[in-house]
Amino acid sequence: MTEGRAPRGTPAAAGIDLSVDLAPNNPHELRLSNPVIAASGCFGYGQEYAGVIDVQRLGAFVSKGVTPLPRRGNAMPRIAEGPAGMLNAIGLQNPGIRGFVKKYPRVWANWRVPALVNISAESVEDYAMMAAVLDEEPGIAGIEINVSCPNVAQGGYCFGWDAEMSAEVTRAVRAATTLPVIVKLSPGAVDIVGVALAVEEAGADAVSLINTLVGMAIDVKRRRPVLANVTGGLSGPAIKPVALRMVYQVAAAVRVPVVGMGGIMGLDDALEFFLAGASAIQVGTAIFAQPGMVIRLIDGLEAWMAKEGVASLAEIVGAAQPQEKSQVVGAEDADLALGAVAAG
C-alpha cells in the first residue's frame, strides 16, 4: 500500500530508494519506507509527539519499554546531564503488558507508520509471555527485546551481558511469536559481537544497538549523587563514538540487518552509522532536544543520496567496512577486531 511495500531495490518515484526490510528472513517482513526510527523510551507511545511532528513519516517508532506488570518507576530526580549527554533513571515506568495492550495497539492499527514494541522482563518466561500476548494484537509491526535487564534467576546478572542468556531470551520469544524480532544489545556486554552472533543463531530477525551506558553524576554542593537511583543510562552525543565502534564490529560479524543508534543528532551522524554497517538507525535523546530533526533527517538523507548519486541505501550500508570483509565475515575476524581495539 505505501511506497515501503515496493520490493527491495525498486527505485521510488524520485529515483531514490530509502526503504529497508529489517526482517528479510521473516515471512511477515519488516519493510520500512525509510531507515529513520524513533528509539524506545524517547518517543512515548507515539501519540505524545503526534501534534509536534508528522509521526507517520517516520520509518518506524519503538514504544516505551513495557514489562509484565505495571511499574511505578524510580524516585525523582530521574534525569541529569553530562557533557553532550544525558543520564536517565526513569525505571521503566509503564502500565504493564495487560494495560498496554488495552490502550495502544488499536490506535496504531490505524496508523501508516509501523509500531515496534520494546519489551523488558526479569525472566525468560516473562519475555515469552509478553511476546505471546503481543502476537495476538493488531497494529504491531514487530518486537524489540530489551535485554539490558537483570535476570532474577541468575542473581540479577544482566541478560544482555551474556551471550547464552541473551540467546535463551531470543529463542523463547522466537517460539512465542511469528512477528519480526529485533534484539537490542547492551553496551555493557563484555563481548557484544559474541552476543550478537548468539541471538542471530537463536532466531533474531535483526539486532539493534546500543542501549545506554551506565553512568552517574554527583552534586558537589549536596555531596550526593544527582539521581535518586544513583546510576543512570547515558545517552546522546557523548556515547556516539562507542556506539559507532560497536555497530561497526557487530555489522562485520552478523548477516541479519543491524539497527544503529547512540547519539545521532543529525544527518552526518546517521551517515556514519550507515557506513559502519547499519541498515537503519534510531534516534533517541535528540528527539527531546529537537523533535523536528527526525523529519529533517529523512529529507536530508534523500537529498544527500540524490546529490551523491546513490540510488539505494544498500549501496552505502557498510561501505566503511574493509572491502575484503564486506561479503562473509566470521566470528574470529570480529574477535580479532575487538582485540585490536583493546590493544589500542
Add this chain to the structure above:
Amino acid sequence: MIDPEAGRAERADQVPAGDGGSVVRAREFVGGIVAVEPAMGDSLLLTMSAPEQMVRQLRAGRFFEVLCRDDASYDPLLRRPFSVFRSDPTASTLTFLVRPYGRGSAWLAERPVGTRLDVLGPLGNTYEIPPRARNLLLVAGGVGAAPLVMLADEAVRRGLSVTFAMGAAGAAGLLEPSLLPSEVEYVVATEDGSKGHRGYVTEVLADYVRWADQIFACGPEPMYRSLRAAIQPLRVGGKPPVQISIERAMACGVGACLACVVETRHGTQASCVDGPVYDLDEVIW
C-alpha cells in the same frame, strides 16, 4: 534595546487553530529576541517574536522549552522550561522572566537582541480562575512571579480583584511594581526589611487568605510547604483552594520521557502535560 525587525517568527503557518478552544498544540519554532530588559535584580525580561495565533491563545501557567545553546554546541543538551511572563498579541511577542541560575539559563540571559531562539511550546496546562471567583490572592517566590504576572493580567481584564504577594531576601529580589497592572494590590516582604514587612511573605497573608476565593502560587517547593503551613489554620473545608505550579527537571516536555513526574492523588503524572499547575491538596509531597 527594542528591535522590531529582529526575526519575525517563522513557520507560523504550521500553528493550528487550537484544539478545543484555549489549548494550543505545541510546536517547535524559531523566533527572534526583540527586547531584553533588566528586572528583579539579576534577572531579566526577554521578549521574543512568536506566531501571532499562538500568542493570542496563550494562557497563564503554560510554558515553553527553550534550546539554550549555540547551533554548533551540544551543551546543555536538553531544553530548559520557562513560563510565559506576558504575551502581546498585537506585537506577536511573548516575554520570559529569566533568572541566570545554571549554564542553560545563563546562556539565555546573555543573548543579545536579534538572537534567534529555537523554542518548543506552548506546553503544559493553565491556571484556572473558577467562574464565580471574585477575589484572587497570588503568591510569588522569585522567578515564580512569571506565570502569576500573566495571570494577574488575565484577572484584571476580567474585572477581578487581585492581591499579588511576593517575598524576597532583599528589595532587589522583588518584582518592580511597574511590571504589574495598576489595579493590582501589591504586598511585599523582605527578609532584611529593606522593603515592606520584615520577614517572610507568608507571615502577612492571614487577612488576604480570609478574603480570597482562590489562591494561586508559584515558587520553589519549600515555599509551598511554608505556604501550606501558614494558611492551613485559616482554611475552612479546603477553602480557599490553592493552585500551584510545580517545577521539575524536564527533557521532552510532551509526556514522552516521564522524567518530570509528580505524585498526586490521581496517581503518578507527567508534570509537563498534566501540570505544571496542580491543586495544592492533590499533590503528595
